[in-house]
Amino acid sequence: MFGAGGGTSSYEETRAADLIVLWGSNAREAHPIFFHHVLKAVNRGAKLIVVDPRRTPSAQWADLWLGLDVGTDIPLASAVAREIIEAGLTDEEFIARATSGFEAFRESVQPWTLDEAERVTGVPAGAIRELAHAYGEAANAQLCWTLGITEHHNAVDNVFALIDLALLTGKVGKWGCGLQPLRGQNNVQGGGDMGAIPNRLPGFQEILDDAVRAKFDAAWGSTVPPTHGLHLSGMFEAMEHGDLRAVYVVGENPAQGEADQTRAERLLTGLDHLVVQDIFLTRTAQLADVVLPAAATLGEAEGTVTSSERRVQRVRKAYDAPGEARDDIEIVYALARRLGHDLGSPRAEDVWNEVRSLSPMHAGMSYARLEELGGIQWPCWDENDPGALFLHGRLWDEVVADRAPFQVVEHDPPVDLLDDAFPLRLTTGRRLESYNTGVQSGGYSSPLHRGGADILLAPEDGARYGVADGARVRIVSRRGSVETSARYDPTLRAGLAFMNLHFPDEVATNVLTIDATDPKSGTAEFKATAIRLEPVA
C-alpha cells in the first residue's frame, strides 16, 4: 500500500478498535487467532461489521452483516464513499493535506447512490448507509480484508476501493486506524519482503531502480536483470505461449492450486523441464522431472517468517529432517554450487544478515533482537529501532511530500457470467481445520474434516434443482465438471453455492474455477464461478 506491501496496523490496535470491518474475510475460520483479537474488541463493546456474500461464522459475530452479490465490492465501496461524503463524514483537513485526486474520486462515486448500490449489490440501502456512518464516525477503525477482495479478476481495483475509504476519513497512518490485508500463508508476507514478487528486490526495493540494482549487483557479484519478472498466472500464460519451458517449483502445488486445473496440469506436463522441491510427492511433484526432497518448515528448518502484521519471527529447528531431505537454503546453495556459483554459508542466520545488509527496512533485526523481542515489525532501520506498530505515520506530518492518491476504480462484474445454462454462483473459501490443497492439513484426522469435500447449497436451490440434502450431484462449469455430495447450508442465500479447495483428490474444485486473472496482482478469480447442478442418479 503506497509503496511497501504490508498491512498498515497491528493486532494490538485491532484489540483496541471501536469498529472492525471485515470485508471479504472470514477470519473466524481462516485466521482464528487474529479473530481472537477481534473478539477482544467485540467483547469490549466494539462494533463488528462483516461484508461477505456468505453469512460466515465471522459474519455471525457481526453486529451487522451485509451479504452482497459476489464481485460487487466496488459498487458497495463506492456507495459507502458517496454516503460518507454526502453526510459530511470526511476528514477534509486530511484529504487536503495528505491526499491527491479527491475531486476526480468524488465525481467517480457520484452515480453510486444508496439505491443504485442496492440494485447492483443486493444489499439494502439502509445497511450500506449504516456501514458508511459507522466507518465515518468511528474514532479507531480497522478495515481488514482477505481473499474475498483479492481473488477476483479486478483484485487490485477492489483493494483501491477500500483504501479510498480510509483516505476519505483519515483512517490510516495513526495509532488505532488501519488497513489490514490478512495473509493467508505463514510467510506470504515474508515472500514479498524478500522480493519473491516480479517487480521488487528484498525490502520492496524497485527492481528498475539503477541504484538499487547496483547495490545488489555489487553484493552478489552478478547482474540483476533490469526487468520485471512474471506472476504465477503470467508464468502459466508464458507456458501457454511456449515462452517458458522450464520451471522450478518450491513448496507449491500449482497442479491442484491453480484455477482451471485441467489447463494447469496440461501446461506443467508440457514443459521441457520441471523441478519440484517439496516435503511431499504432491500432484505437481508427480509431474516433475526432478524432485528435491526438502525439510519441513515445522520442526526441521531454521530461518524467519513475516506475519500479517509485518512481524518478522524466528523459525527454529527441533530435530533433523528424515532421510535425504535437506533444508531449502541448503538445496538452493548446493544447486548454485553445481551451477558454478558459491553463495557462501547456508546457515540461516548468515543468510538473514545478508538480507539485513541489503534491505534497509530489515537492518535492525538481528537474530539476537528477534529472540529478545519475540519478533519485530518492519520497518526496523537500526538496532535501536523497536519496529513499527503502524505504517504511514508520515501522512500526518504537517507537510506531506508524497501524497496518498485516491484511485478511481470502475465496477467490473465477474468474468464468468451467470446465464440460463450456468445459473448458480459458486464461490470458494477456506475451512477452519484445513489449509490450501490439503497437503499439510490432510495429515491429521479430526471430526471437523467431516463433509469437507461437499458442495454447500442454499436449501432453496437444492429444492429448485432437485438435489436432496446429502445426495450426490454433478457440478458443471464452462471449463469442466466434478461430482460430490451436496449439503444444505441455511446460511447461504438462494443462488449462491460454496466449495473449498482443500480436498482436491476427492473433488477437484479447480476443474471448475476460471483463470481470469488480475493483470496487476496475477490472482485468479477463484471467488466467482458460474455453475449448474445435475443430480446424479
Add this chain to the structure above:
Amino acid sequence: MPDLKLLDAEPTEAEREAIDAVVGAEPAGSDRVVRSRPRRHLLLPALRAAQRRVGWVTAGALGYASRRLEIPPADAYGVATFYALISLEERPAEVLHVCTDLSCALKGAVVPEGAVPSPCLGLCELAPASLRTIAGERPREIQIPEERLPVHGDKLLRRIATGEPYGELRALARARELGPEAVIAAVKASPLLGRGGAAFPTGLKWEAVARQPVKPHFLVCNADESEPGTFKDRVIMEQDPFALVEAMAIAMFATGCEKGYVYIRAEYPLAQRRVQDAIDAVGIDVELRIGAGAYVCGEETALFQSIEGHRGEPRNKPPFPVEAGLFGKPTVVNNVETLVNIPHILLGEDGRDTRLFCVSGDVARPGLYELELGTPLSQLLDTAGAEPAKAVLLGGAAGSFLRPDQLDLELSFEAARAAGVTLGSGVVIVFGEDADLVSAVLRIAAFFREESCGQCVPCRVGTVRQEEALHRLASGAANGDERAVLADLTQVMRDASICGLGQTAANAVASAIENLGVLA
C-alpha cells in the same frame, strides 16, 4: 452474537409458541442483512415458558431458545441444569412437589408415590405443604393448602390483620413532595436495617447508589425467600402487594433507578399474581422475574446472575452491588420486608422498629408475628402457643439451635450478636419433646448439599463431606475422626467459601452438636 452450532432438534409448534410469547415472534428474515440482538436475560423465562407448556424442557425447546436469544446451547444447558425446577428429562405434565423440610417434617410430611420431595416451600405455618405444577395450554401452579392464616401485628401487618382495604399511594405522593434527597435523608435517619440477613443500614445503601454517576441504576427487590422456615415475604406479597410496589416506586424515585425487578421464587404463584397485578395497577417500570428452584439465588449477586440469564453462581465481592450490580450497573437490592418499612418512615405515623417472625413447628398458633425489636423470644413462643420445646431453631437453616434454657433471648440484632446467634430471616421453628433432632440436623446438612451452587471447593465438596460425617455418626458407623473433620469443615466453609451459603452451611449443624449435644 456468537457463531452458534445449534442442536439438531426442532421445537414443537407448542414449544415455539410458548417461547415466542416470551421472546417475541421471529422477525421475517433477510438473506442479505442480519443485525445481532442477543437477549440472554430472557433465557430463564423462555425455558420456564417451554416447560410450563409441555412439562419439561426438550432438546428442541432448549435449541430454539438458544437460537432466538443468541446463546450457545452448551451455555443454555448449563443454565437449565442449574435450577432444580427445570427438568431436562421427560416427565408428566402434572408434578406434585412435597415439602420435606424442617417444619413440614415436624408435621409428618409424606411423599406419595410419583411425587417429588422438595426443599422448604415457604408454607411452613400451613405444614405439611406441597406444590402442584400443571403444564399445558393453561399452565398453573397450585399451593397446597390454599387457605391462609390470620397474621399478628399492627404496623407492617396492620392492613392484613384488619382487612382494611388499600388506599392511595400516600407515601409515594409524600416522597415526590420531599424529593429524592430528602427521602434518602429520612431513611437514613430511621433505624431501618436490611432484613435480608446482613442488617446493613438501608439509607446508606440508597445514598451510595443515588450518588453513582454511572447510569442506569437498577432496583432489585429480593423476594426469593427460600430460607427453610421463612414465609414472611410471601404473606406480604399475597395479602398486601401494594405496600411492596409503593415502596419500590419510592426507592426507584429516591435512588434514580430507571427500572426495577422483583425476583419471586417459583414456589409462590399467588404472590406472583398479586404483585404483578399491583405493578400493573400502580404503573411503574418493574419487571417480575420468577426463580426456578435455587436457594442460592437469594444471595444478591447470584440473583443478578439469574436475572441476567446465567447460572445463579454468586459473584465475588467487592465490587459491591451499589457500584456494579445487575448488568454491571449500580443497583439497590432490598428484600420485601425492608421495603415495606419505607412507606411508614415517610408518613412518620408509627415510629416503632418492628420485625417479622415466622413461627412454625410444634406450636398451637403458627404464623406470622410482628414484634417490636427487643421482645423476648419466650414471649413470642407463649403467644404462639409453643409446646414445651426440646430446642428452637432461630434464623433458619443458616441459623442456630437454642436450648430450652436459652429462650429468654431478646429478639434484637444486638442481643442476637452478643449471644452468638442470628435472627436471620426471622425463622422460629419449635421442636417439641417428641421431635427427632438427629433427622433435623441431617435434613439441614442435606439441604446445603443440595443447594450448594458448586462453584467453590469448600462449599461444593465440604457440604457433601459434612453430610457424610453426620450420617456416619447417626448410623453408628463412625471412625472416630468425625468431630475433627466436622470442625475443620466448619472452619474452611466459614472462612473460605465465596458466599453466605457456604459460610453458614455449618452453622446450625455445629450449634446442634455443640449447643444441644446432638450427635456429639
Add this chain to the structure above:
Amino acid sequence: MRITIDGVTTEVDGGTILDAARQMGIDTPTLCYGDTLTPVNACRVCVVELEGARTLVPACSRRVEDGMVVHTDSERVRTSRRMVLELLGSSVDLSTAPDALAYVDRYGAEPARLGTPPAPAPRIDNDLYVRDYSKCILCYKCVEACGVDHQNTFAIAVAGRGFDARISTELDVALPDSACVYCGNCVAVCPTGALMGKTEFDLREAGNWREEEQAQVDTVCPYCGVGCTLTLHVQDDAIVKVTSPDDHDVTRGNLCIKGRFGYRYAQNR
C-alpha cells in the same frame, strides 16, 4: 498504594494481592488462576487473611487497596488451604496434577480421611484430545478459555449444581456432535490432566511419556499468516505436544486446531 504482607510493607501499582505477593517473592498456591484468564476465584486455595475482613479473601482476584494488611501463612490460612486440598484430593484423581500434588505435600493435607477419589474414566471421542472428568477440579479454566476469555466458541459450560456440577457440552453430547472446534485452548489451561492431548494420553498409557527428557523449541506456525508462536514439545525426535507461550502477544497461549494438532504431516516418515 501501600500494602503490608506478612509484616513487610511495600508499594504497588494496583493489581491483586496475588500480584503483590508475587512481587515480594511470596509463593502463593493457585489452581484455578491463570495468567491469561479472568480470575474466577473458585478453588480457594489462594485464600489469605486480610485484616478487617470477616472471612479469608482470594488473593487471585482481590484488588489491592491502600493500607491493606495481609497474612499469607497464618494458622487460619494454612487450615483453609489444607482443607481445600483435602476436599479436592478426596473427590478428584490428582495423579496428573503436579501443582496440586505439591500443595498437598506442602500443607500436609490428608485427603484420604475425607474420602476416596473416583477411578479414571477417560472419554475418547476424537483423535485429538481426551477428557477424563474424574480428574476435574472444576476450576472453570477450560470454560473460560473456550468462552469469553479466549476462544468464544462456548462448546462447554458448567452444568448441574453442587457436587453434581460438571463440565459438559449441551445435553452431554460427544465432542464431534458439539460446537467444539478442537483448538485445544482448554487443554492448554487444564491444571490437572483432565484434558489431555491424545498423543500424550497414548504415550502415558504406554508408559512412555518422559516429560523430563522433552525438548521445547519455539517456532512459528506453518499454516496461515497470523504468526502464532508454537512451542514444540519433542520426545524421540517427534512432536508430542504443541503449546504457545502465555506471554506471546499474538496468541496469549492460544492456538487453532491446525496450530495445535495439525503437525502430523511433518511426522510421517
